Each structure stands twice: as C-alpha cells, then as structure tokens.
Amino acid sequence: MTSAAAPIWLYDGVCVLCSGGVRYTLRHERGHDIRFVAIQSREGRALAQAHGIDPDEPDSFLFIENGRALAKSDGVLALTCRLNGPARLLLLGRVLPKRWRDWLYDRIARNRYRLFGQKASCEMPDPATRHRFTLPESP
Template identity: 85%
Template sequence: MTSIPAPIWLYDGVCVLCSGGVRHTLRHERDRSIRFVAIQSREGRELAEAHGIDPDEPDSFLFVENGEALAKSNGVLALVSHLNGPARLLLLGRALPKRWRDWLYDRVARNRYRLFGKKDSCDIPDPATRHRFTLPDSP
C-alpha cells in the first residue's frame, strides 16, 4: 500500500499575514494533515527554488498536494479546500478567471509587510503541532 504524502504549505514565516493564516489553518483544518514549511528553512528554500520562487524575496507561497505545486490564487484555493468554516467562502473565487484572482493575490503579496507587518523571526509552534513544522535552524 502506497501512502500519499501530506500536503505541504510553503509559507513566509516572518510575514504576519502568513503566520496568521497558519494559525487559522491549525484551528480550522479538516483532517489535520498539512505540513507547514517556512521558506526561511533549508527545506523551504530548496522547495521555493525548485518551483521558481526566490526564497529571499518570495512573491507567492506554494501549496504542494499530490505532487503538484500550486502557487498564488490556485494555492490559496487548494489550501482553503482543506478547511472548515467561513474561509471556505473563498472557494467561490473559482468562478473568477485565474488572471483576475492572481492579480488580486499579487497586490496583497506585494504589500503584505506594509499592510500586516513583518516579524524578526518565525513563530515557534506549540508542542502538540511542532512535528508538522519545518522551521529555520536556530543560530
């Protein structure tokens, strides 16, 4: 029997918006299977570079599922499909053309630090969920 690898969310660990999204996901995910990989980690940098994202200036997160790396609005929709609650309303965005969704995604991504803030380091997850995270090595 072949096991299906857990979905991976490659996120910007110093972005306040992204970190808030991770906390929201932990509270609302349906099957508790997503792995969270900070782009600032070695694995995160490698994953970003393999999919054409500059890990030092990321313009998108990735959601990797079933061997497919989804970026920008497609990544958001894939992630949201794993959640319960009002966030699922974002799935209505599937009705919009991808270029419109990505245009909106790019506006938020480009201004995320200015609008939401930037931290000096990644959050440390609580012990109950720590096994699901790949964080940067401590200096």
C-alpha cells in the same frame, strides 16, 4: 524531498498575514495532515528554489498536494478546500478567471508587510503541533 501522503504549505514565516493563516489552518483544517514549511528554513529555501520562487524575495506561497505545486490563487483555493470555517468563502473566487484571481493575489502579496506587518523571525510552533513544521526525512 516531499511526502506524497501529506500536503505541504510553503509559507513566509516572518509575514504576519501568512503566520496568521497558518494558525487559522491549524484550528480549522479538516484532515489535520498539512505540513507547514517556512520559506526561511533550509527545507523551505530548497522547496522554493525547486519551484522557481526566490526564497529571499518570495512573491507567492506554495501549496503542494498530490505531487503538484500550486502557487498564488490556485494554492489559496487548494488550501481552502481543506478547511472549515469562514475562510471557505474564498472558494467563491473560483468563479473568477485565474488571471483576475492572481492579479488580486499579487496586490496583496506585494503589500503584505506594509498592510499586515513583518516579524523579526519565524515564530515557534507549540509543542503539540511542532512535528508538522518539518518535512519527513527522505528514504
């Protein structure tokens, strides 16, 4: 189902914070190879369920890299390692114990719609990047 060559970011497509993170990533990523999959899509629902995330009530995004699915703060750190720009400051979080990082992640995730807003539907990517918003077909 997933390509070993390209990392995959499974994100909440109606979350304003998550969608903003996708736009930021498109502008600041180093390798320009990350695939973006909204959890609301057919592929996204399947990925979420395969990794123990309820696609109707997601409590985390996933960053899948080298066959490993990383959730919560581990996913944020793995994604951030692939970026340039001010988001790299998040890498300072590596000095914190995982349970503290995940505690903070959980507080933001649980309140993301209230703090940042929610859209009625997933936004459509622009034509230049649309090919990166679907998973490649399995052989």
